[in-house]
Amino acid sequence: MSDANSNSPHHVVIVGGGFAGLHAAKDLGRAPLKVTLVDKRNFHLFQPLLYQVATGSLSPGDIASPIRMVLSRNQNTQVLMAEATDIIPAERKLVLRDGELTYDTLIIATGVSHYYFGNDHWEPLAPGLKTLENALEIRKRIFAAFEQAEREADPQKRQALLTFIVVGAGPTGVELAGALAEIAYRILKDNFRSIDTAETQILLLEGMDRVLPPYTPDLSAKAETALNQLGVVVRTKTLVTNIAGEIVTVKSGDHTEQIAAKTILWAAGVKASPLGKLIGDRTGAELDRSGRVIVEPDLSVKDHPNIFVIGDLANFPHQGERPLPGVAPVAIQQGVYVAKLVQQRLKGKTLAKPFYYKDYGSLAVIGRNQAVVDLKFARFSGFPAWFAWIFAHILFIIEFDNKLLIMIQWAWRYFTAEGGARLITNPEEAKEKSTVQV
Amino acid sequence: MSDANSNSPHHVVIVGGGFAGLHAAKDLGRAPLKVTLVDKRNFHLFQPLLYQVATGSLSPGDIASPIRMVLSRNQNTQVLMAEATDIIPAERKLVLRDGELTYDTLIIATGVSHYYFGNDHWEPLAPGLKTLENALEIRKRIFAAFEQAEREADPQKRQALLTFIVVGAGPTGVELAGALAEIAYRILKDNFRSIDTAETQILLLEGMDRVLPPYTPDLSAKAETALNQLGVVVRTKTLVTNIAGEIVTVKSGDHTEQIAAKTILWAAGVKASPLGKLIGDRTGAELDRSGRVIVEPDLSVKDHPNIFVIGDLANFPHQGERPLPGVAPVAIQQGVYVAKLVQQRLKGKTLAKPFYYKDYGSLAVIGRNQAVVDLKFARFSGFPAWFAWIFAHILFIIEFDNKLLIMIQWAWRYFTAEGGARLITNPEEAKEKSTVQV
Numbered sequence: 024m025s026d027a028n029s030n031s032p033h034h035v036v037i038v039g040g041g042f043a044g045l046h047a048a049k050d051l052g053r054a055p056l057k058v059t060l061v062d063k064r065n066f067h068l069f070q071p072l073l074y075q076v077a078t079g080s081l082s083p084g085d086i087a088s089p090i091r092m093v094l095s096r097n098q099n100t101q102v103l104m105a106e107a108t109d110i111i112p113a114e115r116k117l118v119l120r121d122g123e124l125t126y127d128t129l130i131i132a133t134g135v136s137h138y139y140f141g142n143d144h145w146e147p148l149a150p151g152l153k154t155l156e157n158a159l160e161i162r163k164r165i166f167a168a169f170e171q172a173e174r175e176a177d178p179q180k181r182q183a184l185l186t187f188i189v190v191g192a193g194p195t196g197v198e199l200a201g202a203l204a205e206i207a208y209r210i211l212k213d214n215f216r217s218i219d220t221a222e223t224q225i226l227l228l229e230g231m232d233r234v235l236p237p238y239t240p241d242l243s244a245k246a247e248t249a250l251n252q253l254g255v256v257v258r259t260k261t262l263v264t265n266i267a268g269e270i271v272t273v274k275s276g277d278h279t280e281q282i283a284a285k286t287i288l289w290a291a292g293v294k295a296s297p298l299g300k301l302i303g304d305r306t307g308a309e310l311d312r313s314g315r316v317i318v319e320p321d322l323s324v325k326d327h328p329n330i331f332v333i334g335d336l337a338n339f340p341h342q343g344e345r346p347l348p349g350v351a352p353v354a355i356q357q358g359v360y361v362a363k364l365v366q367q368r369l370k371g372k373t374l375a376k377p378f379y380y381k382d383y384g385s386l387a388v389i390g391r392n393q394a395v396v397d398l399k400f401a402r403f404s405g406f407p408a409w410f411a412w413i414f415a416h417i418l419f420i421i422e423f424d425n426k427l428l429i430m431i432q433w434a435w436r437y438f439t440a441e442g443g444a445r446l447i448t449n450p451e452e453a454k455e456k457s458t459v460q461v
Numbered sequence: 462m463s464d465a466n467s468n469s470p471h472h473v474v475i476v477g478g479g480f481a482g483l484h485a486a487k488d489l490g491r492a493p494l495k496v497t498l499v500d501k502r503n504f505h506l507f508q509p510l511l512y513q514v515a516t517g518s519l520s521p522g523d524i525a526s527p528i529r530m531v532l533s534r535n536q537n538t539q540v541l542m543a544e545a546t547d548i549i550p551a552e553r554k555l556v557l558r559d560g561e562l563t564y565d566t567l568i569i570a571t572g573v574s575h576y577y578f579g580n581d582h583w584e585p586l587a588p589g590l591k592t593l594e595n596a597l598e599i600r601k602r603i604f605a606a607f608e609q610a611e612r613e614a615d616p617q618k619r620q621a622l623l624t625f626i627v628v629g630a631g632p633t634g635v636e637l638a639g640a641l642a643e644i645a646y647r648i649l650k651d652n653f654r655s656i657d658t659a660e661t662q663i664l665l666l667e668g669m670d671r672v673l674p675p676y677t678p679d680l681s682a683k684a685e686t687a688l689n690q691l692g693v694v695v696r697t698k699t700l701v702t703n704i705a706g707e708i709v710t711v712k713s714g715d716h717t718e719q720i721a722a723k724t725i726l727w728a729a730g731v732k733a734s735p736l737g738k739l740i741g742d743r744t745g746a747e748l749d750r751s752g753r754v755i756v757e758p759d760l761s762v763k764d765h766p767n768i769f770v771i772g773d774l775a776n777f778p779h780q781g782e783r784p785l786p787g788v789a790p791v792a793i794q795q796g797v798y799v800a801k802l803v804q805q806r807l808k809g810k811t812l813a814k815p816f817y818y819k820d821y822g823s824l825a826v827i828g829r830n831q832a833v834v835d836l837k838f839a840r841f842s843g844f845p846a847w848f849a850w851i852f853a854h855i856l857f858i859i860e861f862d863n864k865l866l867i868m869i870q871w872a873w874r875y876f877t878a879e880g881g882a883r884l885i886t887n888p889e890e891a892k893e894k895s896t897v898q899v
Contacts, residue, residue, distance in 0.1 A: 065885045082520030089883045091652040101654040104608040170542040214529040216539040447503045
């Protein structure tokens with residue numbers, strides 16, 4: 024790259040302030056170049072804990088941090104709140120909704136959103152969990168359902184209000200179902216007079232033959248046992264074939280069933296952010312079925328060595344049988360790798376090694392005291408796993424200077440058994456946008 | 462009241478879960494009667510700290526608590542999330558949007574909202590601060606203005622983006638202006654590259670001749686000095702005569718001026734909630750100019766001894782020259798008084814004494830380390846006053862079991878000088894509902 028010798032410093036433009044983009048930016052913060060990070064939101068979101076906002080244990084401010092605060096000490100870095108709408112590789116230009124940027128190196132890390140397998144009209148009926156707004160909408164639906172049940176005289180309608188369906192038993196679905204069980208069977212126990220929250224039914228549906236399909240079968244079995252103990256009804260090999268109003272149609276083998284449920288949460292299927300298709304159109308890069316960009320071994324886009332795609336938006340097929348999973352550790356390591364690669368190139372060198380993901384293991388939390396951990400060298404579950412989960416998450420909230428504060432909050436809430444943030448906000452909006460009548 | 466001798470227990474219906482209604486409910490929790498608390502929201506809001514949510518220091522969950530959790534131990538009490546739409550005193554009926562309740566005693570405590578002195582079209586241009594949604598909207602506008610300024614090339618537009626006008630210098634206005642100064646001159650200092658946040662202008666406008674008009678003149682003077690030291694420009698005897706787009710027209714004496722400001726916040730004027738007029742229509746009770754119900758010395762409505770109006774919605778003219786102010790201590794004491802009165806009546810007795818407000822003093826916080834306190838027996842300002850303010854607020858968050866947790870958070874944020882919750886949420890909504898382009 025010749026820019027290193029020109030007058031103005033090499034300009035790295037990063038689109039997206041999630042785990043991948045933010046870590047790339049952090050690691051470029053002391054390098055002799057100029058960095059611009061573009062995000063349409065002003066904050067980084069610690070997505071692994073988003074379900075705790077959705078279930079009222081944490082507040083939005085606990086798991087989100089302004090990007091420009093996180094990067095404020097990086098004097099070479101500017102943060103722009105803007106939306107990227109196009110890329111013109113020939114001119115090295117990133118087009119924004121209201122402006123444009125010229126880059127020397129472009130790093131795209133805009134992630135994925137939910138996918139309803141072609142049934143986009145299900146979205147308002149069964150919201151997914153990707154943004155803070157999603158989380159607050161889900162929180163509103165969960166607690167509004169109990170409020171309405173308290174006032175509902177008709178037993179059938181009441182049963183539908185007290186039925187919660189979670190579609191998809193990946194980590195997010197398992198965590199949501201576990202948290203719902205805690206809410207219904209423990210936290211809200213003494214809060215109502217007309218209903219008994221113990222009558223709540225929580226169904227976790229999974230198309231594959233076990234929960235947590237990416238994990239080992241024995242951990243899946245342990246997770247299922249823990250879910251059952253909490254009161255969650257797990258149904259594997261079960262597909263959702265229709266959602267209409269408050270009726271979910273499910274199919275297990277040849278058996279089809281209709282279930283009335285007021286609250287349906289979607290934790291199955293992802294599709295690439297719109298920038299994925301744009302990269303395909305503008306560079307000729309190949310996309311996978313979800314619209315993610317299939318990247319080169321060094322995470323660059325084919326024939327465009329100065330354009331990188333990292334994080335959930337990237338399909339990295341060069342390690343193992345399946346592409347790397349869309350999880351935070353992959354995104355972080357990719358951000359770190361690209362930051363290193365860019366700095367090497369500036370020095371006229373290159374990184375000999377392609378990107379390699381070092382997998383430290385997987386973990387998922389099921390409820391208070393219940394989690395499963397697969398650390399490769401050791402697998403365990405129950406309280407030790409739960410504690411490991413807490414520890415790992417505190418440790419990796421590196422974007423936050425208030426690590427200790429969050430730990431204190433968690434300890435507090437653990438010992439007082441309270442969810443402090445069970446607020447239903449924007450109820451008027453709820454009336455318009457959803458079927459919830461508050 | 463004869464109901465005490467009938468089969469079903471005496472039924473007290475309380476409308477509104479603010480300070481007044483919640484304290485009435487709490488004090489009736491062990492009495493041999495049935496209590497129903499109706500609120501359209503599912504949470505009690507600690508309103509004195511709402512400005513800290515608006516300025517990004519606290520999260521909604523820190524200052525709000527689900528009403529049914531607060532009252533969960535009161536076995537005689539049911540909480541309903543519902544909206545009251547009418548009262549039929551002859552039938553002792555409270556009409557809800559979807560149902561009705563029969564009461565023996567009715568306690569109305571639905572408070573007040575903003576008043577724009579007949580200029581309701583100013584509301585979207587200059588939001589007030591009464592609800593959590595208001596606070597999040599104001600937070601969004603404040604931080605979006607800085608984001609836009611960072612990207613604005615035109616110096617004039619940039620100046621308008623960095624100009625904040627707070628209308629009204631009561632406690633809320635003073636606290637908002639002080640917090641804005643902290644944000645602009647301290648917290649955001651190193652976060653931007655194109656703008657210098659020190660160029661931010663914060664104007665506090667007040668129609669009367671001093672800030673904090675309900676306080677003593679020397680405390681007003683001290684507060685104004687503290688505001689000036691923080692960088693706030695205070696203009697007293699100044700009225701807003703028009704708000705159009707981003708131009709505020711202000712009038713001081715004969716002098717009229719137009720100020721371009723992107724962010725205008727309204728902290729002047731209140732009007733009664735719609736139930737006030739309804740009570741007037743249905744009972745013949747007299748209302749004041751703001752629509753508040755003028756109550757009897759025992760807080761009941763004239764000629765309706767079993768209907769009470771308490772809190773901000775009540776105009777209590779029987780003590781001092783002016784009606785009692787709409788502050789939390791008045792609301793709390795009124796709730797406690799009515800709860801006692803109702804229990805005495807059930808025993809066939811009555812309370813000899815009319816309601817009497819015991820005024821322990823006033824306080825307002827201006828910024829970190831800066832507050833003014835008027836404790837009647839002692840007046841002070843500066844750090845001791847700030848500390849007293851913190852202490853009093855922690856002490857009075859009696860609705861919250863997480864008192865200690867909030868104290869730890871505050872201490873943390875004080876020593877790290879960080880506002881952790883500066884998130885711009887619902888940006889799409891912002892585009893539609895306001896002039897902010899995010």
